[in-house]
Amino acid sequence: MNLSQELLASMYRKMMKIRKFEQRVSELFAQGMVPGFVHLYIGEEATAVGVCENLKDTDYITSTHRGHGHLIAKGGELKYMMAELFGRKTGYCKGKGGSMHIADAKIGILGANGIVGAGLPISVGSGLSARMRGTDQVTVCFFGDGASNQGTFHEAMNMASIWRLPVIFVCENNLYGISMRQDRHQAIADISDRAQAYGFPGITVDGNDVLAVYEVAHEAVKRAREGAGPTLIECKTYRWRGHFEGDPTTYRAKEELEEWMAKDPIPRFARYLEENGYASRKELEEIERSVESEVQQAIDFAEKSDLPDEADAVTDVYSDLVEEGRAR
Amino acid sequence: MPEKLYIDALREGLREEMLRDENVFIIGEDVGLYGGAFGVTKGLFQEFGEDRVKDTPISEAAIAGAAVGAALCGMRPVAEIMFFDFFTIAMDQLVNQGAKNRYMFGGKAKVPMVIRGPMGCGTGAAAQHSQSFPAVFAHFPGLKVVMPSTPYDVKGLIKASIRDDNPVVFAEHKLLYRVKGEVPEEEYIVPLGKADIKRKGKDITIVAGSIMVIRALEAAKQLEQEGIDVEVVDPRTLKPLDMGTIVDSVKKTGRVIIVEDDPMSFGWGAEVAAGIASSSAFDYLDAPIKRLAGLDIPIPYNPNLEKHAVPQVEDIVKAIKDILE
Ligand SMILES: Cc1ncc(C[n+]2csc(CCOP(=O)(O)OP(=O)(O)O)c2C)c(N)n1
Ligand SMILES: [Mg+2]
Numbered sequence: 001m002n003l004s005q006e007l008l009a010s011m012y013r014k015m016m017k018i019r020k021f022e023q024r025v026s027e028l029f030a031q032g033m034v035p036g037f038v039h040l041y042i043g044e045e046a047t048a049v050g051v052c053e054n055l056k057d058t059d060y061i062t063s064t065h066r067g068h069g070h071l072i073a074k075g076g077e078l079k080y081m082m083a084e085l086f087g088r089k090t091g092y093c094k095g096k097g098g099s100m101h102i103a104d105a106k107i108g109i110l111g112a113n114g115i116v117g118a119g120l121p122i123s124v125g126s127g128l129s130a131r132m133r134g135t136d137q138v139t140v141c142f143f144g145d146g147a148s149n150q151g152t153f154h155e156a157m158n159m160a161s162i163w164r165l166p167v168i169f170v171c172e173n174n175l176y177g178i179s180m181r182q183d184r185h186q187a188i189a190d191i192s193d194r195a196q197a198y199g200f201p202g203i204t205v206d207g208n209d210v211l212a213v214y215e216v217a218h219e220a221v222k223r224a225r226e227g228a229g230p231t232l233i234e235c236k237t238y239r240w241r242g243h244f245e246g247d248p249t250t251y252r253a254k255e256e257l258e259e260w261m262a263k264d265p266i267p268r269f270a271r272y273l274e275e276n277g278y279a280s281r282k283e284l285e286e287i288e289r290s291v292e293s294e295v296q297q298a299i300d301f302a303e304k305s306d307l308p309d310e311a312d313a314v315t316d317v318y319s320d321l322v323e324e325g326r327a328r
Numbered sequence: 329m330p331e332k333l334y335i336d337a338l339r340e341g342l343r344e345e346m347l348r349d350e351n352v353f354i355i356g357e358d359v360g361l362y363g364g365a366f367g368v369t370k371g372l373f374q375e376f377g378e379d380r381v382k383d384t385p386i387s388e389a390a391i392a393g394a395a396v397g398a399a400l401c402g403m404r405p406v407a408e409i410m411f412f413d414f415f416t417i418a419m420d421q422l423v424n425q426g427a428k429n430r431y432m433f434g435g436k437a438k439v440p441m442v443i444r445g446p447m448g449c450g451t452g453a454a455a456q457h458s459q460s461f462p463a464v465f466a467h468f469p470g471l472k473v474v475m476p477s478t479p480y481d482v483k484g485l486i487k488a489s490i491r492d493d494n495p496v497v498f499a500e501h502k503l504l505y506r507v508k509g510e511v512p513e514e515e516y517i518v519p520l521g522k523a524d525i526k527r528k529g530k531d532i533t534i535v536a537g538s539i540m541v542i543r544a545l546e547a548a549k550q551l552e553q554e555g556i557d558v559e560v561v562d563p564r565t566l567k568p569l570d571m572g573t574i575v576d577s578v579k580k581t582g583r584v585i586i587v588e589d590d591p592m593s594f595g596w597g598a599e600v601a602a603g604i605a606s607s608s609a610f611d612y613l614d615a616p617i618k619r620l621a622g623l624d625i626p627i628p629y630n631p632n633l634e635k636h637a638v639p640q641v642e643d644i645v646k647a648i649k650d651i652l653e
Contacts, residue, residue, distance in 0.1 A: 035452030035629070035631050036451065036452030036453050036454060036629060037452075037453055037457070084629075087629055087630035087631065087632075088630075093629070095628070095629060095630035095633070096454075096455075096628045096629055096630065096633065097454060097455070097629055098452070098454045098629030098630075100453075100454055100456065100457075101454055101455065101456070101629070113456075114413075114453075114454065114455070114456030114457055115413075115414070115417075115456055116386050117386065146385070146386045147386060149385035149386050149387050150386055150387060150388075150417075151387070151389050151390075151417075177357075177385070177386050178357070178358045178362065178365070179358045179361050179362035179383075180357075180358065180361075180383060180385065180386075184383065185385040185386070186385065250362075251361055251362060307630065307632060308628075308630050308632070308633055310632065310633065310636050312633065313623060313625060313628055313633045313636050313637060314623060314624075314625055317624070317625050317626070323624050
C-alpha cells in the first residue's frame, strides 16, 4: 500500500502519544493520583492506530475497559482524558466516569466500557442507526479475546451479518483475559475463524504491525461503507503491563513478556520509516519530544482543574429529573 | 477466640464445605489459578484441583446456567461472579431458571446452589463495578438472599447457604473483605433467616445490613459519648427476612432508622419500614420511621462524590441526633 508521508507520520505520532500517555498514567497511578482501576494498553498501540487511521470523525467506535489507546487513536484529547482520570470537573465525564467510561460523542466515541463484551451489541445499534439514517458512517467495535466468549459476541455478530451492517469487529487478541491464557478459555487458536459461522470474512493480522493492521482495516472499512457488511479482524498482540495496574501477573512467564517486548510495535515502525526514507531519526525524536510535552500539558491541565461539587452527584442521571427530594 | 479477616473466614467456610461434601465445587472467572479477583478462593485450586475449582471463560450467563444445571443434577455449585454488577448478565439463568425450577416442576426438583460476589462502592471503580443491589434478588420468589457483615457471619452463612437446597444469592461488600473479627476454631453454622443484634441499646434501633453494620456500630460508639444508647440489628439475610427480631427491638426502643447501602428507591429498607408500620411495633413508635440509603444515582468515579453517594458514619450520627431532638 502506498501511504502518504503525512499519514505515516500521523500514525507514528499517535502510537507514541498512546505510549507516553500510558507510561505517565502508570506512574501517576503508583503515586496515588489516579483512583480506581486502570488497564493500560502499552504494547498494543499498533492495533488501535492501524484501525482508527481509516476512520473519519463522524465514524463510531465502541471501546473497552482497556480504552485509552482507542480513544487517543480516534482523536480523543489528552487533557480531557487526563482530567477524567484525575476525577476532575473538566474531564470528559465531569469526573463521574473515570478511565473505564470515557466517551466523546462529538468524535463518535461511544464509550470505554466496564462490562466485558458490552460494546458488541452497541456497535450493532450504531451500525443500524447509520443504515437507517442513510449515512456512510461505519462503526469499529473493539473487544478482547476474553470478550469473544460472551454471549453478546455471538448475538451481535449474527445480527450484524443478517442486516449487513457497516460494522468492523476488531478483536484484540492479547493472549489473556486476566489470568486466563487463550488456550484455557477457548479451543481455537484464531478467533477470526468464528466469522465463518456468521457468513462474513474473518482475518487474522499481526497486531504489532501498524501497516498490516492499517491495510486489513482499510479493506474492511471500504466493505462496510459500500454496504457489503461486517468483517471480523483479529489482531494478535500482547499487553505488557498487568491486567490492571497493581496486578501481580503471576499467571504468565517472564520469558513470554520479554519475547513480546522484543516485538515492540513502535521501534519496529520507526525502523520502517527510517529505512524507507519517510522520516529521519531526528524527526522521530522530535515527534517523541513534542508528544511528551503534550502529555505533560495534559497533566498540568488536570492538576489545575477543579474537583466536582457534592451537588453534582445527583445531576446527569436523567435528562429532565433531578431527584434531590430523595437525597439525604 | 482468634481474629480473622472476613475474606479468610469466607474461604474457610468454602473449604470446609468442600472437604465435607465432594459435590460442592467452585466455578467462576479467574477463581482457580488466580485465586479470584479479590483472592477469596486463593489456594483452593492448588488444594482441590481444577475440576473442583473451575476457571471459566468470561461468560456469566453460562456460569450461572451451569450452576443451575449442575445443581438440578445433584451437585452443589458455588458460582463466583467477579463483581456484583455482572449478576445482571447471569440474571436470566438465575431468575427464570434457578429460582423457578422447583415451583414450575411442581416441587419435584431442587436447585442447591450459591452464587456469590462482591458488591459496593468505596474503591473508585465507578458505576459498573460498584453497585449494591441485593434487594433486587429478594424480589424473585425462589431465591434466598444473604448479606453477611462480619467474619463470624460470613463463615457460618456460607456454610448454611451451601447446605441449603435452594438457590442462594450471597452478597459480600468488597470493603468488608479486610475487616477483622472473631471466628471460633470449632465448626458452626449461622442459619439463614435469623437476624442478629450486633449491639444492645435502649434509645433507638438501627437496622443495618452488610457494610452499614460496621458504620452503624461506629456511629453507635460515637453517640455513646453523648449518652445516646443505640441498638444495632443486622438482618443478615434479606430473604427470608427475620421481622420478629426487628419488631421486638423497635418495641423496646420506640425509634428506628434503617440504613442501606443500596439506592433508596424501592430498597429493602422500604420492606422493613412497611413491616414495622404494619406490626405490633407501630403503637410503640415515638418518631416516624427513618430511612438512610444510597442516593438514587449510579456510583460516581470521583472519590468525594463516591463517598457522598452512600451513607457514611457521620450521616448516621446526624440522622439519629435529628430523630432524638
Ligand atoms: C461482564 C464482565 N465480566 C467480567 C469482567 C471482569 N473483567 C474485566 S476485564 C476482563 C478480561 C477481559 O479480557 P479481554 O476481553 O481479553 O480483554 P483484555 O483485558 O485482555 O484487553 C475481565 C474478566 C467485566 N469487567 N465484565
Ligand atoms: Mg485479552
